[in-house]
Amino acid sequence: MTHIIIIGGGLTGLFASIVAADRGARVTTIFKGHGGLSLSHGCIDVLDRSSPSRSLARLPDHHPYKLVGKVNLKDSVSDFRDLMLHAGYPFAGKLSKSMSILTALGSIKRTSFAPSGIARGDLNSGGPITLGQFSGFRDFYPSMIQKRASKNGVDIAKVIDLPLLEPPDRRDAYPTDYALLFEDSEWREEIIRMWRPLLPGVKRLGLPAVLGVLNHCEIHEELEDLLGIEIFEIPTLPPSVPGLRIERILLRQAQALGAKLIEGAGVIGRIDGRSRGKRVAGVVLHSTGRPIQLDADAVLLATGGILNGGLVAQQDHRIRESVFDLPVLHPTNRSDWVGLSLFHRQAYASTGIFVNSRMQPLGLDKKPMFKNLFAAGGLLAGSDRSLEGSRQGIDLATAYCAVNEALR
Numbered sequence: 001m002t003h004i005i006i007i008g009g010g011l012t013g014l015f016a017s018i019v020a021a022d023r024g025a026r027v028t029t030i031f032k033g034h035g036g037l038s039l040s041h042g043c044i045d046v047l048d049r050s051s052p053s054r055s056l057a058r059l060p061d062h063h064p065y066k067l068v069g070k071v072n073l074k075d076s077v078s079d080f081r082d083l084m085l086h087a088g089y090p091f092a093g094k095l096s097k098s099m100s101i102l103t104a105l106g107s108i109k110r111t112s113f114a115p116s117g118i119a120r121g122d123l124n125s126g127g128p129i130t131l132g133q134f135s136g137f138r139d140f141y142p143s144m145i146q147k148r149a150s151k152n153g154v155d156i157a158k159v160i161d162l163p164l165l166e167p168p169d170r171r172d173a174y175p176t177d178y179a180l181l182f183e184d185s186e187w188r189e190e191i192i193r194m195w196r197p198l199l200p201g202v203k204r205l206g207l208p209a210v211l212g213v214l215n216h217c218e219i220h221e222e223l224e225d226l227l228g229i230e231i232f233e234i235p236t237l238p239p240s241v242p243g244l245r246i247e248r249i250l251l252r253q254a255q256a257l258g259a260k261l262i263e264g265a266g267v268i269g270r271i272d273g274r275s276r277g278k279r280v281a282g283v284v285l286h287s288t289g290r291p292i293q294l295d296a297d298a299v300l301l302a303t304g305g306i307l308n309g310g311l312v313a314q315q316d317h318r319i320r321e322s323v324f325d326l327p328v329l330h331p332t333n334r335s336d337w338v339g340l341s342l343f344h345r346q347a348y349a350s351t352g353i354f355v356n357s358r359m360q361p362l363g364l365d366k367k368p369m370f371k372n373l374f375a376a377g378g379l380l381a382g383s384d385r386s387l388e389g390s391r392q393g394i395d396l397a398t399a400y401c402a403v404n405e406a407l408r
């Protein structure tokens with residue numbers, strides 16, 4: 001049985017762990033902290049184009065989608081959707097046509113696949129929209145969404161105040177606080193009783209994405225049935241409840257398939273001397289107490305980019321890959337790492353590890369550095385994932401491809 005060590009607890013690492021365990025591998029997944037799912041909107045962005053599948057062909061040859069090919073993208077998304085469906089959290093969408101959803105800032109965002117509760121807010125279909133305002137809710141201002149959406153050509157019919165029972169009042173309340181309140185059936189019963197008289201004439205209601213975290217679909221359906229309206233969720237600013245729903249499902253499924261999860265430990269890579277440096281031997285795990293040596297047949301780096309520890313910017317202006325110190329190509333002048341404004345191309349964002357079509361990291365001579373080392377997700381070079389709206393599609397497709405290659 002192949003033993004694969006996967007480093008990273010984000011979408012890439014957890015999805016890869018499930019794919020590998022499902023293929024019969026012995027999987028050890030190690031991460032020093034949570035990945036970025038709670039910072040994402042909880043949808044699967046493939047490419048910010050009206051038809052991502054048609055636009056893939058125009059990407060440059062070194063782009064991760066070009067390296068893995070369309071089949072890996074399709075198969076990975078299909079596996080991800082099956083996984084979510086079986087966990088009771090179905091996704092809707094197509095690779096051939098993006099949907100348009102509202103964001104908490106009132107902008108219109110294109111995405112390829114969204115949980116059904118968010119997909120119900122697709123602006124390409126459906127009737128007039130009313131937005132619900134929860135008093136005291138942080139970082140979600142429907143009147144601002146209405147104003148900005150109207151500038152973007154989307155008409156929001158009205159905004160209504162929806163009272164909440166006992167919002168947590170000893171500190172600022174976060175989306176996660178509300179999501180847990182929605183899990184309580186007696187609390188919901190009372191909310192429904194208070195909201196019903198406020199909703200005459202409302203057909204389609206947009207609410208912040210906090211309708212439960214453990215039993216979201218049941219809660220969503222119950223609210224729709226008892227209020228007699230269509231309800232959709234709008235992703236909030238972090239912490240993102242839709243992102244946390246995905247994280248929870250992936251963690252549970254990885255464990256159910258037998259993956260061993262080691263949380264809270266950083267690792268550094270070990271190179272196999274007996275193979276004259278052609279293979280990696282495993283990792284050294286730095287946990288409380290003492291370093292622990294773990295052997296593996298293959299190692300997959302799913303450590304994210306510069307934002308989450310996979311790449312580290314040093315005092316000497318060098319960007320270092322944190323596990324095997326793989327070569328990272330980047331502008332030498334630090335002021336060139338960022339664009340003119342937040343909305344310009346950011347050089348640091350496309351900095352990463354170059355890989356071949358088997359997801360093996362390449363050396364400066366453009367040859368694979370180690371036969372049994374693979375990399376996927378936010379760590380990869382070749383795309384500005386935030387600007388091109390491709391984060392999660394790249395995470396899934398490259399994780400899927402890397403695992404298949406590692407277990408070949």
Ligand SMILES: Cc1cc2nc3c(=O)[nH]c(=O)nc-3n(C[C@H](O)[C@H](O)[C@H](O)COP(=O)(O)OP(=O)(O)OC[C@H]3O[C@@H](n4cnc5c(N)ncnc54)[C@H](O)[C@@H]3O)c2cc1C
Nearest residue numbers: 008009010011012032033035036040267304308309377378
């Ligand atoms: C600061 C920040 C902002 C973000 N903003 C957005 C956003 O606006 N919209 C959006 O859609 N998504 C956002 N994301 C999420 C982003 O989509 C994902 O992080 C990205 O897709 C990469 O996913 P990943 O699984 O490859 O890596 P990540 O999700 O970054 O996970 C990397 C994992 O590797 C672990 N790790 C790294 N180095 C080591 C090491 N040496 N040893 C052990 N473990 C290690 C980390 O602890 C973590 O678990 C953001 C993430 C971050 C961190």
